[in-house]
Structures are given as C-alpha cells and as structure tokens.
Amino acid sequence: xxxxxxxxxxxxxxxxxxxxxxxxxxxxxxxxxxxxxxxxxxxxxxxxxxxxxxxxxxxxxxxxxxxxxxxxxxxxxxxxxxxxxxxxxxxxxxxxxxxxxxxxxxxxxxxxxxxxxxxxxxxxxxxxxxxxxxxxxxxxxxxxxxxxxxxxxxxxxxxxxxxxxxxxxxxxxxxxxxxxxxxxxxxxxxxxxxxxxxxxxxxxxxxxxxxxxxxxxxxxxxxxxxxxxxxxxxxxxxxxxxxxxxxxxxxxxxxxxxxxxxxxxxxxxxxxxxxxxxxxxxxxxxxxxxxxxxxxxxxxxxxxxxxxxxxxxxxxxxxxxxxxxxxxxxxxxxxxx
Amino acid sequence: xxxxxxxxxxxxxxxxxxxxxxxxxxxxxxxxxxxxxxxxxxxxxxxxxxxxxxxxxxxxxxxxxxxxxxxxxxxxxxxxxxxxxxxxxxxxxxxxxxxxxxxxxxxxxxxxxxxxxxxxxxxxxxxxxxxxxxxxxxxxxxxxxxxxxxxxxxxxxxxxxxxxxxxxxxxxxxxxxxxxxxxxxxxxxxxxxxxxxxxxxxxxxxxxxxxxxxxxxxxxxxxxxxxxxxxxxxxxxxxxxxxxxxxxxxxxxxxxxxxxxxxxxxxxxxxxxxxxxxxxxxxxxxxxxxxxxxxxxxxxxxxxxxxxxxxxxxxxxxxxxxxxxxxxxxxxxxxxx
Numbered sequence: 001x002x003x004x005x006x007x008x009x010x011x012x013x014x015x016x017x018x019x020x021x022x023x024x025x026x027x028x029x030x031x032x033x034x035x036x037x038x039x040x041x042x043x044x045x046x047x048x049x050x051x052x053x054x055x056x057x058x059x060x061x062x063x064x065x066x067x068x069x070x071x072x073x074x075x076x077x078x079x080x081x082x083x084x085x086x087x088x089x090x091x092x093x094x095x096x097x098x099x100x101x102x103x104x105x106x107x108x109x110x111x112x113x114x115x116x117x118x119x120x121x122x123x124x125x126x127x128x129x130x131x132x133x134x135x136x137x138x139x140x141x142x143x144x145x146x147x148x149x150x151x152x153x154x155x156x157x158x159x160x161x162x163x164x165x166x167x168x169x170x171x172x173x174x175x176x177x178x179x180x181x182x183x184x185x186x187x188x189x190x191x192x193x194x195x196x197x198x199x200x201x202x203x204x205x206x207x208x209x210x211x212x213x214x215x216x217x218x219x220x221x222x223x224x225x226x227x228x229x230x231x232x233x234x235x236x237x238x239x240x241x242x243x244x245x246x247x248x249x250x251x252x253x254x255x256x257x258x259x260x261x262x263x264x265x266x267x268x269x270x271x272x273x274x275x276x277x278x279x280x281x282x283x284x285x286x287x288x289x290x291x292x293x294x295x296x297x298x299x300x301x302x303x304x305x306x307x308x309x310x311x312x313x314x315x316x317x318x319x320x321x322x323x324x325x326x327x328x329x330x331x332x333x334x335x336x337x
Numbered sequence: 338x339x340x341x342x343x344x345x346x347x348x349x350x351x352x353x354x355x356x357x358x359x360x361x362x363x364x365x366x367x368x369x370x371x372x373x374x375x376x377x378x379x380x381x382x383x384x385x386x387x388x389x390x391x392x393x394x395x396x397x398x399x400x401x402x403x404x405x406x407x408x409x410x411x412x413x414x415x416x417x418x419x420x421x422x423x424x425x426x427x428x429x430x431x432x433x434x435x436x437x438x439x440x441x442x443x444x445x446x447x448x449x450x451x452x453x454x455x456x457x458x459x460x461x462x463x464x465x466x467x468x469x470x471x472x473x474x475x476x477x478x479x480x481x482x483x484x485x486x487x488x489x490x491x492x493x494x495x496x497x498x499x500x501x502x503x504x505x506x507x508x509x510x511x512x513x514x515x516x517x518x519x520x521x522x523x524x525x526x527x528x529x530x531x532x533x534x535x536x537x538x539x540x541x542x543x544x545x546x547x548x549x550x551x552x553x554x555x556x557x558x559x560x561x562x563x564x565x566x567x568x569x570x571x572x573x574x575x576x577x578x579x580x581x582x583x584x585x586x587x588x589x590x591x592x593x594x595x596x597x598x599x600x601x602x603x604x605x606x607x608x609x610x611x612x613x614x615x616x617x618x619x620x621x622x623x624x625x626x627x628x629x630x631x632x633x634x635x636x637x638x639x640x641x642x643x644x645x646x647x648x649x650x651x652x653x654x655x656x657x658x659x660x661x662x663x664x665x666x667x668x669x670x671x672x673x674x
Contacts, residue, residue, distance in 0.1 A: 005453070005480035048476065050453050064455065065402075065434070073420045079411040083437055086410075095455050097402070097432045100420055116342070116387050118401065118432050139385065143342035228624070257624060264626075284621050287565070287594060289601075 006047045015039055066310065067115035069099045069108060069125040071152065075226075076253075076282040077299060078126065081151065084303030085124060092311070094121070105130040112140045122146040122314045124306050127154060129191045129225075134159075146313035150306035153324075155195055160313065162306040162325045166196045169295045169329035170203025173277045174249050176293070176331055178211045182247035182275055185213075186238060188259065190225040190251040197225065200251050200279065218242065223258075225251050231258030239266065246274055247337075253278035253285045253294055260288060260336065275337040290335035302327045343384045352376055403647065404452035406436045406445060406462040408489065412563075413590075413619040414636060415463070418488065421640030422461060429648065431458070442467040449477045459483040459651045461643050464491060466528045466562075471496075483650035487643035490661075492532055497650065499643040499662045503533045506632045506666035507540025510614045511586050513630070513668055515548045519584035519612055522550075523575060525596065527562040527588040534562065537588050537616065555579065560595075562588050568595030576603065583611055584674075590615035590622045590631055597625060597673065612674040627672035639664045 008026075012019045017036060024032045025040035032040075043049075068085055070078045086096045097118060099111035108128050115123055123145060125137065134157035141147050141159060150162040177185055187204045190197030201220070208215045221238055223231045231250065235258060239245055250256035256278030260270060268274050270290050278285055278294040285292035305325045312318070345363075349356045354373060361369045362377035369377075380386075405422055407415045423433045434455060436448035445465050452460055460482060462474065471494035478484050478496060487499040514522050524541045527534030538557070545552045558575055560568045568587065572595060576582055587593035593615030597607060605611050607627055615622055615631040622629035642662045649655065 005482070048480075050450060073410065073423075074413065074416040076411065079416050082435070083410045086435065086437060090451070093451075095434045095436075095451060098419070098423065098435050099432075100423060113387065114427070114430075114432060143385075145342070284624055287621055287625060289626055 006049050008049075011040065011043055011047070011049060015043060062121050063119045064093060065095050065097055065118060065120045066314075067097050067099060067111070067118070067120040067123040067125075069101060069111045069115070069123065071101055071103050071126060071128050072226075073098065073100050076284070077280050077297065078151075080299040081126070081303050084300055085307055088304065088307040101128045103128045103130060109136045112136055116140060116143060116145060120145070122148075122310045124148050124150055124310055126150055127152040127194075129194050132193055146310055146318060148306050148310045148313065150302060152194055152196055158322055160309045160318075160323050162302055162309065162327065164196065164297050164302065165326045165329055166199035167203040167206070169279070169297075169331075170200040170249065171207045172203075172329070172331050173279070173293075173295055174204050174207035175211075176333065177247040177249065177275055177277060177337060178207065178213070180247075180271070180275060180337060183213055184216075184219065184242070184244050185247040185249060186219045186221070186235075186242070186245045188223045188231055188235065188248065188250040188255045189220055191222065197251055204249055219245065223251070223255055226254060228254050228258040228261070231255035232262045235259045235262040236265070239263075248274065248276045250276065250278050253280050253282040253292060256292055256294070256336075257284060257288050260290075260292070271335070271337050277337055281332055285332075286334065293334045293337040294332050296330040296332050298327055298329065343386050345386075348377065348380055348384070348386060352380060399458050400456045401430060402432050402434055402455060402457045403651075404434050404436060404448070404455070404457040404460040404462075406438060406448045406452070406460065408438055408440050408463060408465050409563075410435065410437050413621070414617050414634065415488075417636040418463070418640050421637055422644055425641065425644040438465045440465045440467060446473045449473055453477060453480060453482060457482070459485075459647045461485050461487055461647055463487055464489040464531075466531050469530055483647055483655060485643050485647045485650065487639060489531055489533055495659055497646045497655075497660050499639055499646065499664065501533065501634050501639070502663045502666055503536035504540040504543070506616070506634075506668075507537040507586065508544045509540075509666070509668050510616070510630075510632055511541050511544035512548070513670065514584040514586065514612055514614060514674060515544065515550070517584075517608070517612060517674060520550055521553075521556065521579070521581050522584040522586060523556045523558070523572075523579070523582045525560045525568055525572065525585065525587040525592045526557055528559065534588055541586055556582065560588070560592055563591060565591050565595040565598070568592035569599045572596045572599040573602070576600075585611065585613045587613065587615050590617050590619040590629060593629055593631070593673075594621060594625050597627075597629070608672070608674050614674055618669055622669075623671065630671045630674040631669050633667040633669050635664055635666065 008022050012022045022040050025037040072078055089096050101108040134154040137157050148160045153161040153163045189201045221234050223234050248259045256276050259276050263270055278292045281294045281296040285294045345359050349359045359377050362374040409415055426433050438445040471491040474494050485497045490498040490500045526538045558571050560571050585596045593613050596613050600607055600611055615629045618631045618633040622631045
C-alpha cells in the first residue's frame with residue numbers, strides 16, 4: 001500500500017509547526033494561535049486524521065479496553081450479555097475484548113493472564129462450570145485490576161458480583177407446577193460446582209417442601225446443562241423407572257426441550273399428563289412445540305448492573321464493602337405447563 | 338486496594354539494578370551477569386510479574402489486538418464465527434475486540450473508527466445489510482490497516498474476501514426439492530443489498546430454469562432474514578393466494594421455521610404436501626418438528642480462511658492481487674423435505 005495512517009508528526013511537518021503545537025490545538029489548549037489552530041483542524045479534517053488511542057492511552061495509562069470472560073459466545077443468553085456489555089462500554093468509548101473459556105478452568109486462568117498483559121482497565125467475568133477456587137480472580141484483583149463477577153459467580157471470592165435470583169426463580173417455577181396440581185415433579189439439575197445450578201436445585205427443593213409434598217431424591221438427576229440429547233436420554237431412563245412423574249423442572253431450556261422430546265417419543269401428552277418448565281427464555285423455547293414455559297433472566301438488567309459496578313471500580317471508587325446484586329426474574333407461562 | 342501490579346521499575350528498585358538490566362534479563366540478552374539474571378527471574382516469579390503488553394506494543398508499534406465487526410453476536414452462525422476467530426487469534430497471542438453493528442451502516446462506520454483509534458493490527462468485517470457502498474472499508478485500508486471481509490462481503494471493494502458459495506448452495510437446496518418431485522417452489526428471499534441473499538436467489542432461479550420448470554416471480558417474496566414472525570405472516574399471505582405451492586426454499590433457518598409454523602396453522606403436511614428447506618444449519622433447525630433440511634455453511638472453514646488472510650496481510654505480505662475465497666457448503670437432509 002502506498003498510503004498509510006497519518007500521524008501527528010506528519011501534520012506538524014506539513015504545517016511547519018511543532019508536534020506540541022498540533023497536540024495542543026487538538027486538545028483545545030488556549031495557548032495556541034487561533035489561526036494556527038484553525039489550520040491544524042482543517043488539515044486534520046482533510047486527512048481524516050484519527051489520534052492514535054494507543055499513544056494517548058500510554059500517556060494516561062489506560063487502554064480504553066475492558067475484558068469480558070464468558071463460558072461461551074455461541075450461547076443464547078451469554079451472547080445477549082456480550083451485546084449489552086459492549087453497548088454500555090461504547091458509550092464510554094471503551095472497547096471490549098471477549099475471551100470465551102468453553103467451561104475450562106485452565107482457559108479461564110489464561111484468559112485473565114492475557115487480559116492483564118493487554119493492560120485492560122477492568123474485567124467482567126462469568127465463571128466456567130469447572131471453577132471451584134477463585135484464587136485467579138483474587139490475584140488479578142490484587143494487581144489493581146478492577147474485576148466484577150456476573151451471572152456465574154463464586155461464593156468464595158471477596159469481589160463485587162451480579163447474579164440472577166436463581167433460588168427465587170426456581171421456587172417460582174416449581175410453585176407454578178404445584179399450582180397446576182402437579183405432585184411428582186422431577187428436576188433435571190446442572191453440575192454441582194456452579195452456584196447458579198445449586199441455587200436452582202435449592203429453590204426446587206424448598207418449593208416442594210413448603211407445599212408439604214415429599215422431597216424424593218430419586219426424582220433429581222444431574223445432566224449436562226448444554227446437552228439436549230444427554231437430557232433426553234437421562235430423562236427417558238428416569239421416566240421408565242418413574243412413570244408416575246407428572247412434571248419436570250429443567251435447569252436450562254435446552255435440557256427442558258430434551259425432556260419434551262423424550263415425552264414425545266413416549267407419546268405422553270404435554271401438559272395434560274406431564275408439564276415441563278425450563279430456565280432462561282432462550283429463543284428456542286418459543287419455537288418448540290408445545291411452546292415452553294420458562295424463566296426470563298433479564299439479561300439487560302444483568303449487563304447494566306455488572307458494567308455499572310465495574311465502571312465505579314475503574315474510577316477508583318471501589319469500596320471495601322463488596323456488593324452482591326441479585327437480578328429479578330420473570331416466569332413466562334406458555335403451552336408446556 | 339493496597340497492592341498493585343508490579344512494574345519493571347519496582348523489580349529494578351528491589352534488586353538495586355537498572356531498568357535496562359531487568360529488561361535485558363527478561364528478554365534473554367547475553368550481556369547480563371548470570372547471577373543477576375537468576376535474581377531477576379526469581380523475583381519475577383515470586384511477584385507473579387507480567388510484562389505490560391501495552392508498553393511492549395508501544396515499542397513495537399503493535400497492539401496485539403484485532404477487530405471483529407459483525408452484524409450481531411446473539412446469532413447462531415456469527416457467534417460460532419466469533420468463537421473460531423478468537424481461537425485462531427489466541428494461538429498468535431492476539432486478542433479480539435468485537436463490535437456488533439446490528440445491521441446498521443452508521444454503527445459499522447463508527448466501529449471502524451473505534452478500531453482505528455484503538456490501533457488494532459487488523460480488522461475482520463462482515464457487513465451489515467444496510468451497507469451498499471464500501472468507502473469506509475477502503476478508507477480504513479488506505480490508512481495501512483489490514484482488513485479482510487468475510488461472510489457478508491461487498492462486490493465493490495478491492496479487498497481480500499472470504500464468503501460462502503451461496504449460489505451453489507441454494508442451487509443444491511432447490512435441486513434437492515426438484516429431485517423430490519416438487520414443481521411449484523416458493524422462495525423467501527432476503528434484502529436486496531446483501532450479496533449473499535442475492536446469490537441465494539440466483540441459485541434458486543438457476544436451479545428452477547435448468548430443470549425446465551417455470552420461473553414465476555410471484556413465488557418469490559422478500560422477508561426480513563431474522564424474523565420468524567415476519568416470514569410466517571408473509572408466507573401465510575402467499576400460500577392463501579397460491580395454494581399450489583409444494584415446496585419452500587427459505588433464505589435462513591429462522592424464516593424456514595416461520596414457513597413451517599404457517600403450514601402447521603393450515604394443517605398442511607410437511608413434507609408430504611409441502612417441503613421446506615432452510616439455510617445455515619442453526620441449532621434450532623434440528624429442534625423443530627419436523628426437523629429442518631438445511632445448508633451447513635462450515636463456519637470453522639470460514640473463520641480459518643478469513644483469519645489466515647488477515648494474518649498474511651498483517652505480516653506485510655499483502656499482495657496487490659486480491660483473493661476471494663469461497664467456502665464449500667453441505668446439504669443436510671432431515672425430515673422437512
């Protein structure tokens with residue numbers, strides 16, 4: 001290529017003034033001759049000159065970047081969170097580096113190292129299902145990097161956090177099934193390590209117990225929260241052993257769809273014989289037949305709260321008293337219940 | 338916070354040596370005393386010191402960043418492309434800033450400006466449906482920033498490009514419907530501005546014509562490629578006027594699902610009475626009932642080729658003869674055809 005991006009030096013050279021003068025003119029200092037300032041601005045306009053953010057940042061020791069660490073991008077809920085966070089950051093002229101971990105702790109640790117190296121001004125992180133110990137978060141924070149956990153958080157870390165009211169949401173979902181007259185409610189639960197999945201299980205259990213129904217361990221099976229086929233096979237087995245099941249509360253929409261497919265295969269009528277409720281209000285939940293009752297997690301509110309906390313911490317207003325913000329959920333009743 | 342990220346200065350100070358010595362020790366120069374080097378490395382290890390990439394980059398005039406401009410992130414296909422590009426970039430210690438445009442040309446232009454400001458080393462861009470004129474791409478490239486278009490490309494720009502063999506794929510999809518004995522095949526087409534959607538229409542038309550069927554303009558309607566409800570309503574109208582339609586080729590999976598819902602509402606048997614084929618092999622295509630026949634676009638190959646071209650261009654090996662790489666597709670036959 002023959003042309004390259006013009007620099008502040010090029011502009012100074014072409015106008016026969018110093019680099020400092022150009023810089024002052026661009027930054028609105030008053031000690032620059034008005035005529036010179038006008039010439040600088042005209043040439044800047046003509047050359048379509050954009051000041052190099054990296055040079056500016058190097059001076060102000062900011063990178064205008066934040067990091068966003070997520071279990072996945074190809075995921076209905078996390079991709080909405082990513083879009084929302086980017087939207088809020090753009091209003092502050094901040095760009096977002098996204099690091100997916102694919103539910104892998106080693107990748108999560110590497111992601112934090114990469115972001116520290118990149119000198120990001122702050123980090124938003126949603127933990128992998130493998131993450132038990134938050135040492136890597138605490139170490140990153142000790143280096144002076146503002147960090148806020150969101151959605152998948154650790155109970156063990158002393159950081160600011162934003163999460164879903166999972167227990168309350170699960171309680172609401174199961175209460176709804178009980179209101180529909182269901183008595184033998186199975187739960188497809190997620191891995192034991194993710195606090196969200198634990199809380200959803202606790203919400204299920206407490207709704208059952210408060211309704212004076214019998215909590216039966218045999219009705220709770222653990223499945224992979226992203227695997228439709230896994231959930232389908234697991235529920236087929238469970239339903240064979242326990243044909244008295246009259247409702248299913250699944251930890252995610254995709255596993256709820258797995259249960260729907262298992263019921264379809266057994267020619268069981270939904271919701272008349274068995275009702276099904278999912279979690280997260282993925283697009284697919286309104287596309288399957290019957291349309292799935294589910295919990296909406298309000299990702300806009302989640303992203304807004306997480307970004308606001310991070311921004312406060314980046315402005316050195318981080319307080320020692322850490323906050324945990326819990327986002328409200330909505331029960332979306334559709335055809336499956 | 339009491340602790341902060343240690344700097345190279347802190348290390349020099351604690352060891353009573355110069356910053357230059359620490360830097361040389363870290364970078365493996367031979368003119369540093371072996372013992373000093375060992376002391377530096379031991380302290381670096383102890384403090385968990387990570388060299389500041391921004392300072393390194395400022396010296397080498399690279400940011401270790403590339404920009405990824407996409408129409409959406411909350412989109413099954415684009416989110417896979419994003420994950421793949423990030424995976425390839427990570428192997429080269431490059432981070433990825435993602436800028437969604439939400440199909441908005443103004444946002445696309447702003448995204449390029451933001452990325453130039455951030456001093457990214459290169460840009461991968463998939464155009465918005467609003468983008469007709471590629472001036473902003475050409476201007477960015479003239480500034481010396483390597484840029485590669487992928488998936489949604491412009492025919493008018495003199496840049497390296499990677500795209501799907503859309504015409505061939507659409508031809509294959511429609512040929513498959515013709516092989517099934519279908520004769521009155523409707524096409525739900527996308528906006529006129531996106532080359533991909535134009536090519537899918539051309540593939541449809543050429544399959545119809547080569548099979549000596551009659552190309553009938555009235556069977557082609559334009560819909561929003563991301564709107565299930567829009568496609569459903571549009572197809573309901575069309576099918577009322579033309580109940581002789583025996584197959585539908587839709588420009589995306591989500592609009593194909595719209596057609597499926599319209600047919601379900603009319604109690605039309607799929608595929609016996611009307612067959613439906615979509616495009617892109619979204620997850621939902623195998624979750625709906627009947628499962629949807631579709632085209633797989635091989636996003637892994639797309640991301641790999643686009644990143645490889647960008648990497649070549651970033652190594653100053655950009656050639657004047659621009660390349661257009663076209664990625665192969667696969668027809669995935671399921672229950673809807």
